[in-house]
Structure formats: structure tokens, C-alpha cells
Amino acid sequence: MKQTTKYTNQPIGTFGGFRHYVNTATGQYIVAGKGGANKKQLKSNPKLIRSLENSDEWKIVGKWSHQIRMSMSDIIHLAFGDYTAGLNQFAKNLQKMDVESLKGYRLIETSKFKPLLTSINFNIRHPFNKVLVRIPDVITDSQRKTITLNIPGFRACNEIIWPKPYHYFRFSLQIGQISDYIWNESERTYDQQYPDIEHHRVVVRSEWIDRLAGIFDLSLTASFPDEYLPVENATVVVALGIEIGTNETPGTISFKKGDGTMALVACL
Template structure:
């Protein structure tokens, strides 16, 4: 991805190039058109490595889709690049499969979940930079439970917010995500069922008022099975007073991270 410097300010096509704007990038983005055709990619002997790479990348995107589904409650608090960052993490896990041949390497989140723990959804606004107190986390994979103790707010100490918003609340999500395996023909994600998510949203609190610690407990219908992982995430969301006096979430204000994968 190239970036365009200079006095130009436009988007669209320019010869063999496409020029467009992207949120989170302060310069125009330039991409070159072209490349091999779909038929060439699918059948050309010289593009065999490309087919292997494409297949394994699809496995990474399948894993990312499962993770996003497990923590859907906090996805909106991420930046535009967090999906790509999850794909990259999936690729690192995939490289740890030393037994399968290239193009068929699976991704075992259930074995390498520690690589995902601590993942921030917003690279420029890490969760720990906004909320300064450590969280206490207790998990049970067999029972499918997680408890988070959120310390009470201390005005002027607990929060470090770059946005002007008078209210804050926490979003906690627990969900299942499955490993991605090659079945001899294609990649498949381990099915985790339909009722595999639980979440809690705390009440709005004024950022200038003290509050007591709060325990948040989430429990799924059953624990994690073989090839399944439980993904625990937390987000911090800012609130403003709406048109009719109600509190509503502030746009693009907040952060989230994955606390544990177990």
C-alpha cells in the first residue's frame, strides 16, 4: 500500500492506479491495478505457491471471523486495522503447525491462545492507557465461566481519557472460538454451536464520581470442548448526553482488549 504526498486531494482511478482515502490514515492511499487473472491463479503451475498462500490466508480469515464473533460486543471499539492484526496473529499460530504440508497448515487457537491474550483492538488507544487499574480475572474452562473484578473509579486517577465525555461504562464479553483444520479438501472451523456467547454491560458512571469495585461473572451453557477456546474481552465505552437527556455512546471513543483465552 503506497501513500500519496503532495498537494493533490482526490480519489478515484488514475490510469493503472486507484486512489482513495482510509479512516485512520492521514494521506491518500494508492494501489496499482492488475495482476494475474482468476483462471491463472487457479490453474497455472507457476502460481502453485500463490494458491498455497491463498488457501492458508483463508484459514487465517476464518479464525479471525470466529474470534470477532466470540467478542462481537466490543468490535466497534476497535480501529480499522484490528482485523488485519488478528489475521497476522493467526498466521503466526499457523506457522507453528510443523506436521502439515504448506497449503494445509491448520491453526490451533486451543493450543496457542496465549498469543492472543492481551490483544488491543485499538493500537493507538490501548485499554490499559485509558483505565489505569489492573483487573482481577478468574476463569474455568471446564465450567465455561469467567469473573472479572473491575476496581472502583477514583476521580482524577483511574481514567486517562483523550475524549471529552462525562460518562463511562464497561462491556465484558465471553464467547467460544474454534480451531481451523484442514479436512483433506479444504479448511473448516471447529463448530462451537449457536448459544456460545454471554456478555454484560455495566451502568453508566460519571467520570468525576467515585464508585465501588464491581464483580462481573459470565457463564456459558457448557465449557469448552476439544478444539474450542473461550475468549474473554473487555471494553471501555464513553458516553455523552443525548438530545433528549438520555446517555448515549460517544462515537469512536473507547478501547477494548482480550483479557484471556482459555
């Protein structure tokens, strides 16, 4: 059961057996019930075997989505809307691509489908490909330790499409790592192949640049420290964030939440 009304400062949280939350994309206040069979019922009723399989697999879907967010946590403030639902759906699709494991034990092997991750939309208000006209060039070394992002001959007033006037912009290059999820038979649970790898991340930011700065070669380089050198099956994520700034007060640059966007531009 779900009820939706306009948000007017109603309480948020879980109480009375219902979840109370706000959809940031629509501004709607949502009250949703927690229905369905409990864990004991799922395990004891043969008719619910498919539900049990989905329940077990869904646990790892949420952990995979959390891993993605953590690997880009320095620029995730540039995401907008219920992008987590999109992450969860993407993770479930990856899980379905495992045709070798039995249902209920299917893996999430990101390393086999790296290019697909760049299709994820993290900002429903300002989709990245609607803001930045050109696709950046991404260059890496053989170890995937150092990542360079280039946009030669960049001209902001032509290549950043923003719905309202602005004065400044700033780019942030975030590199991180994510792990495949595998089934641990002895523990009867899913594990990261490389635990806590999502904390191996680095961010590099440009200076604030005037939108009328003219044509220049944009280049950002980020490197993992030696102790974070990517292992063979780890997926290196390359994300780019764009922040939009104004000078509401002379001599200062102001950034407001929502004024920007981000995306995965490469997965290596």
C-alpha cells in the same frame, strides 16, 4: 498498484478493476489494483507453487479473523482503525507455528496458543492498555461456563486515562468462543473444528457510572447457557470494552463512536 489521496467524498467500492476505500485510521482515500496470477495460472505453473500454497492458506486466515470479530460483535464498535490487518497477521503467525503439516495445509490451532491473543491491539487511536491502568482479574469455573471479571478498589479518575474531559463511563464484559481450523482431506478444504461456534457469545454491561463515583469494587459476571457449554478444544475469549460518555444535554448521557476502547483480557 496503490494510490493514496485525502478523502473528500470520493466513491467507495470495487469498479473498473480497482478497489476504492477509505483508511479510517488516516482518513486517506485509497485506490488499489487487483494484481497477481489468477487461480488457473497458480495451479498450472510449477514456478508458482509457493504462491498457490500461500493463496490456499490465506483463505482461512480471513475466516479466522472474521470468527474473532463475530465472537466479540457486541463490543466491536469500540475497535478503531485497520485492526483487521493485525488480526490477519496474527492468524498467519499462528499458522506458521504448525510445523507438522505441509505448506498449503497448515492449521490454525488457536487452542494451543491462547495467551498470545491478548496481545492483539483492536484500537490504534486509544490502545486499551493506555486507557485502563490496571489489568483486571479474570476468574472462571472448571467448565469455563461462568466468567467473572474483577477490579477491586477501582477509582476511575485515577485509573481511566482519557485525552479529553468526560463525565461517565461504562464497562462491557463479552465472552465468546472460537474454534481451531483443521484440514478436511476428503473435501480438500479447511473447516472449523466446531462450526459456527463464534455465535456462542454473551455480553454483560455495567450501568453508566460517574467518573467521580469514588472508590468501589468493580465486578462483572457472564455465563454461557447450558447449550453453549464450551467443548474441550474451543477457546473461550474474554473481552472488556470501555465506553466514555458525556452529558452534553443535562440529565442525559451521550456516547459517540470512537469514544471508547476494547481488548481481549483473557483467553481460556
